[in-house]
Amino acid sequence: MKPRKITLEVNGRVRSATAEPRLTLLDFLRYALNLTGTHMGCEHGVCGACTVMFDGLAVRSCLIYAVQADGHDVTTVEGLCNGDGTPGPIQEAFQDAHGLQCGYCTPGMLISAQALLQSTPDPSDDEIREALGGNLCRCTGYAQIIDAVRLAAVSFQGAGG
Amino acid sequence: MSEPGRSNLVHISRKRRVKEDKRFVSGTGCYVQDVVPAGTKHVAVLPSPYPRARILSIDLERAVALDGVNAVVTGEELAEHTAPLPQGLNLPNVVWRPLAVGMARYAGEWVVAVAADSVHIAEDALDLIEVEYDPLPAIIDPELAMSEDAPLVHPEHGSNILYSGVFTWGPVAEDFEAADHQLTFRARWGRSSTVPIETFGVLAAWREGTDTLEIWASIQMPKYAEQIAHALRIPLNSVNVHNDVDVGGAYGVKRGIKHTVLAGYLSRKLGAPVRLIEDRLVNLAGGDAHGPDRIFDTEVAFTKEGIITSLKIRAIDDAGAYPGRGPYQLAKPITAITGPYRINSVHYEAISITTNKTGQVPVRGFGQAPTNFMLETAVDKVAMQLGIDRLEVRRRNFIRSDEFPYTIPSGTAYDSGDYHAVLEKLLDLADYDGLIQTRDQRRSEGMLAGVGIATCLEPSGGNTMFEYLMNPAAEITTFMEACQVRVDAQGGITAIMGTSGAGQGHETLVATILGEELEFDPEDIRVIHADSLAGLPTLAPVASRMAIMLGGAAAGAAQKLKDRVMRIAAHNLGIPITGLEYSGGTVFDRADHARKLSWQEICFIAHNQIHKIPEGLEPGLQAIHVFQVPGGGQLPDDQNRVQLYPCFAFQAHIPLIEIDPGTGKVTIVAYFIAHDCGTIINPDIVRGMVIGGVAQGIGVALYEKFAYTPDGQFISGTFADYVLPSVFEIPYVQVTEHCTPSPLTSHGQKGTGEGGYLGAPAAIASAVNDALAPRGLSLHELPMAMADIEELLNGGDSI
Numbered sequence: 001m002k003p004r005k006i007t008l009e010v011n012g013r014v015r016s017a018t019a020e021p022r023l024t025l026l027d028f029l030r031y032a033l034n035l036t037g038t039h040m041g042c043e044h045g046v047c048g049a050c051t052v053m054f055d056g057l058a059v060r061s062c063l064i065y066a067v068q069a070d071g072h073d074v075t076t077v078e079g080l081c082n083g084d085g086t087p088g089p090i091q092e093a094f095q096d097a098h099g100l101q102c103g104y105c106t107p108g109m110l111i112s113a114q115a116l117l118q119s120t121p122d123p124s125d126d127e128i129r130e131a132l133g134g135n136l137c138r139c140t141g142y143a144q145i146i147d148a149v150r151l152a153a154v155s156f157q158g159a160g161g
Numbered sequence: 162m163s164e165p166g167r168s169n170l171v172h173i174s175r176k177r178r179v180k181e182d183k184r185f186v187s188g189t190g191c192y193v194q195d196v197v198p199a200g201t202k203h204v205a206v207l208p209s210p211y212p213r214a215r216i217l218s219i220d221l222e223r224a225v226a227l228d229g230v231n232a233v234v235t236g237e238e239l240a241e242h243t244a245p246l247p248q249g250l251n252l253p254n255v256v257w258r259p260l261a262v263g264m265a266r267y268a269g270e271w272v273v274a275v276a277a278d279s280v281h282i283a284e285d286a287l288d289l290i291e292v293e294y295d296p297l298p299a300i301i302d303p304e305l306a307m308s309e310d311a312p313l314v315h316p317e318h319g320s321n322i323l324y325s326g327v328f329t330w331g332p333v334a335e336d337f338e339a340a341d342h343q344l345t346f347r348a349r350w351g352r353s354s355t356v357p358i359e360t361f362g363v364l365a366a367w368r369e370g371t372d373t374l375e376i377w378a379s380i381q382m383p384k385y386a387e388q389i390a391h392a393l394r395i396p397l398n399s400v401n402v403h404n405d406v407d408v409g410g411a412y413g414v415k416r417g418i419k420h421t422v423l424a425g426y427l428s429r430k431l432g433a434p435v436r437l438i439e440d441r442l443v444n445l446a447g448g449d450a451h452g453p454d455r456i457f458d459t460e461v462a463f464t465k466e467g468i469i470t471s472l473k474i475r476a477i478d479d480a481g482a483y484p485g486r487g488p489y490q491l492a493k494p495i496t497a498i499t500g501p502y503r504i505n506s507v508h509y510e511a512i513s514i515t516t517n518k519t520g521q522v523p524v525r526g527f528g529q530a531p532t533n534f535m536l537e538t539a540v541d542k543v544a545m546q547l548g549i550d551r552l553e554v555r556r557r558n559f560i561r562s563d564e565f566p567y568t569i570p571s572g573t574a575y576d577s578g579d580y581h582a583v584l585e586k587l588l589d590l591a592d593y594d595g596l597i598q599t600r601d602q603r604r605s606e607g608m609l610a611g612v613g614i615a616t617c618l619e620p621s622g623g624n625t626m627f628e629y630l631m632n633p634a635a636e637i638t639t640f641m642e643a644c645q646v647r648v649d650a651q652g653g654i655t656a657i658m659g660t661s662g663a664g665q666g667h668e669t670l671v672a673t674i675l676g677e678e679l680e681f682d683p684e685d686i687r688v689i690h691a692d693s694l695a696g697l698p699t700l701a702p703v704a705s706r707m708a709i710m711l712g713g714a715a716a717g718a719a720q721k722l723k724d725r726v727m728r729i730a731a732h733n734l735g736i737p738i739t740g741l742e743y744s745g746g747t748v749f750d751r752a753d754h755a756r757k758l759s760w761q762e763i764c765f766i767a768h769n770q771i772h773k774i775p776e777g778l779e780p781g782l783q784a785i786h787v788f789q790v791p792g793g794g795q796l797p798d799d800q801n802r803v804q805l806y807p808c809f810a811f812q813a814h815i816p817l818i819e820i821d822p823g824t825g826k827v828t829i830v831a832y833f834i835a836h837d838c839g840t841i842i843n844p845d846i847v848r849g850m851v852i853g854g855v856a857q858g859i860g861v862a863l864y865e866k867f868a869y870t871p872d873g874q875f876i877s878g879t880f881a882d883y884v885l886p887s888v889f890e891i892p893y894v895q896v897t898e899h900c901t902p903s904p905l906t907s908h909g910q911k912g913t914g915e916g917g918y919l920g921a922p923a924a925i926a927s928a929v930n931d932a933l934a935p936r937g938l939s940l941h942e943l944p945m946a947m948a949d950i951e952e953l954l955n956g957g958d959s960i
């Protein structure tokens with residue numbers, strides 16, 4: 001099938017590019033837009049390494065075709081940074097709690113945590129687990145990730161949500 | 162050098178951010194998948210659908226003709242131009258190559274590779290290749306593989322036994338004779354692995370202009386460049402491995418030598434960069450990255466007081482079709498074959514078998530985790546048989562803190578420890594009596610509930626002497642690590658290390674130790690990873706060695722650098738070194754603090770003023786230190802006794818679990834750990850390492866298995882079939898620490914990358930068996946899958 005031109009908003013910027021219909025949103029972000037923060041772990045929807053925000057919801061970019069994102073709004077880990085490229089609040093919390101090791105699952109974790117805190121600024125432990133349940137981490141055993149999300153929740157509330 | 166365990170540490174043991182984290186949280190890490198130079202060609206591989214089959218013919222014509230395809234390569238072509246892949250044991254007739262030649266030996270083995278303009282085109286081309294196979298019966302069960310009439314995986318080898326060795330240390334026969342009691346059991350460690358979320362990947366770029374093969378890879382393997390050079394038949398100084406790649410988790414298994422040789426060959430052939438990134442199916446089915454798969458038959462001799470006097474262990478390990486360095490995982494546990502216990506003698510028979518499964522790689526702990534599971538099962542069984550509390554049996558058998566250094570029967574001296582103290586801290590943390598009450602309460606409510614207990618020793622610091630025990634041709638007695646420190650003309654400090662990192666925080670380690678020694682803020686110290694051609698004599702971040710070895714190298718380099726600083730200061734102040742004092746980079750006259758040279762002044766002199774540099778000292782300001790593994794370095798004696806690893810960390814684990822009697826589902830209600838890894842360099846890194854290892858160990862114990870059908874088909878090719886534990890399965894693990902410094906390391910540190918993984922499978926197995934005990938049932942096969950427990954409960958229900 002022929003490549004199609006698509007236009008979408010990524011991290012607040014309108015981007016246009018052509019995409020083959022079989023190209024996943026994951027590969028489109030990584031290789032067409034050079035947003036390499038989003039990672040590939042399984043390409044079958046289990047690991048969550050490819051998680052991005054799609055119209056405000058955390059979704060797996062390996063399960064969406066790029067052409068399906070035409071006209072939609074996508075946020076990747078790069079979009080969580082402040083305007084000057086410095087780490088945003090949730091990224092600061094992950095550093096403070098060392099909620100990571102190799103960093104490979106981290107972009108997906110950050111997106112899932114961000115999506116949680118946007119809808120639930122003061123989550124319970126169960127809500128945190130629920131929100132991270134689709135993101136596998138092989139390094140940390142999750143404890144420091146949970147700590148990081150708790151810490152981020154505090155700073156989100158401090159910043160007025 | 163700082164005193165081990167000294168309490169006035171400024172940076173070491175203090176909470177501080179991990180240097181590496183900033184780039185990872187902002188999505189600016191650089192993993193191998195992010196390295197895609199212009200003109201890169203992409204590789205896809207065609208797997209064998211059969212576990213054992215002769216390859217009769219391969220028709221490439223249609224694939225070659227596809228638009229965008231650059232090369233299609235068979236095993237025969239590759240074999241013509243490359244040497245077989247290096248392996249650990251001396252097995253000239255077990256030939257391992259990236260692509261099968263003449264015969265496929267497991268379902269998933271790579272048969273043909275395509276390089277194309279995109280990975281999609283490469284995958285399309287695979288569909289156009291026609292291979293004619295002659296399928297043959299496969300051998301899957303390692304015990305059946307040992308029988309006379311079993312089909313042979315490598316007929317030229319003449320047997321499916323790759324290695325068989327017997328070791329006897331101490332008076333085993335006498336100890337069994339004299340024992341009040343004996344028991345025998347079988348324990349089985351299932352085929353699993355640490356499976357990082359990032360699959361293995363490599364980008365190889367042959368540069369004709371420099372005659373170099375540039376490699377970016379998600380690798381964690383000693384002597385990677387040497388192995389590439391050997392297999393591609395090019396000089397070692399033509400291979401340049403870029404160690405500044407961030408590796409997305411490794412835990413032992415990132416050993417993609419076959420991928421690299423294939424990509425390197427294709428890059429040279431095409432004159433273009435070539436990228437091979439495993440997809441998940443290729444990774445699980447044909448990455449040659451499975452871990453130990455082990456059957457233990459163990460006999461235990463013990464007194465009526467529960468003192469274990471001797472062990473007879475037979476370990477059969479299924480290395481799959483291509484063993485690589487896998488079989489050495491039977492030898493490494495010899496370094497702690499008696500665990501933390503005072504066991505007088507040991508008989509150990511180690512057997513490595515080849516079957517029609519994907520090959521084996523080293524996994525976190527390098528064989529120690531299965532062995533520890535077996536040992537702890539033995540201790541629980543002794544307690545149960547005698548009706549003595551499991552904790553008490555451990556206390557009675559533990560080496561005492563006043564007995565170190567303590568030499569075990571196989572010849573290794575343990576450096577230090579206080580196992581009794583760690584256990585007591587754990588019981589406090591877990592509120593052990595309360596935990597038992599909770600368990601009993603849950604039992605009275607109809608649940609099956611169990612408290613597990615396991616301890617483990619974590620040999621750390623590496624030392625490859627175990628190789629010699631299995632293969633005397635491997636006379637390798639060093640396993641060094643190096644660090645270079647450079648100070649620039651502005652006084653800025655940059656440290657160079659020679660390997661890549663996979664989340665262990667090596668940059669933080671080096672900066673913290675240099676900061677401590679040179680009295681600078683670690684935040685301001687830059688740490689970089691040299692390419693292999695520009696690099697240092699280093700190996701790899703394996704064997705829980707980096708805190709000890711890279712830490713020791715950094716501390717040594719700091720001392721050498723400081724010595725130069727002092728000499729320049731002495732020369733310019735006209736005061737002997739003994740009259741000087743170093744503080745935060747400034748050098749003072751002890752007698753008169755007004756007389757001093759600042760760090761900036763000294764750096765300026767070193768870089769610019771040869772007339773102010775003492776004779777015999779070269780200009781510039783830098784130092785390299787190569788650190789050798791402390792102790793050891795000797796070959797085994799005539800009893801096969803040898804000092805293996807130098808340092809021994811210790812952990813004790815207690816989980817509380819429940820089993821749903823209807824479904825067999827295990828829920829981990831709580832999990833507690835006390836551990837002692839000597840001086841902690843960075844508390845957050847250590848905690849993460851410990852808990853992360855536990856999570857993987859829980860996976861081993863309950864969920865993870867590379868399963869094959871009896872006729873050899875691989876049925877764990879996705880994450881829906883090979884189940885990694887999520888945040889729902891892993892409880893919030895609570896950890897407490899104890900510190901017995903190692904006398905052998907720069908600051909008393911020991912390794913801590915593996916202990917969680919060594920202890921958790923044993924602890925969960927112990928808990929499950931505690932839960933099953935009231936029903937008179939037991940289970941010693943990992944993983945203890947829900948279906949297995951349910952079957953056991955229904956089939957063996959005695960109520």
Ligand code: FES
Nearest residue numbers: 041042043048062
């Ligand atoms: S890569 Fe998308 S869920 Fe794993």
Ligand code: FES
Nearest residue numbers: 101105137138139
């Ligand atoms: S930090 Fe490595 S997989 Fe999560």
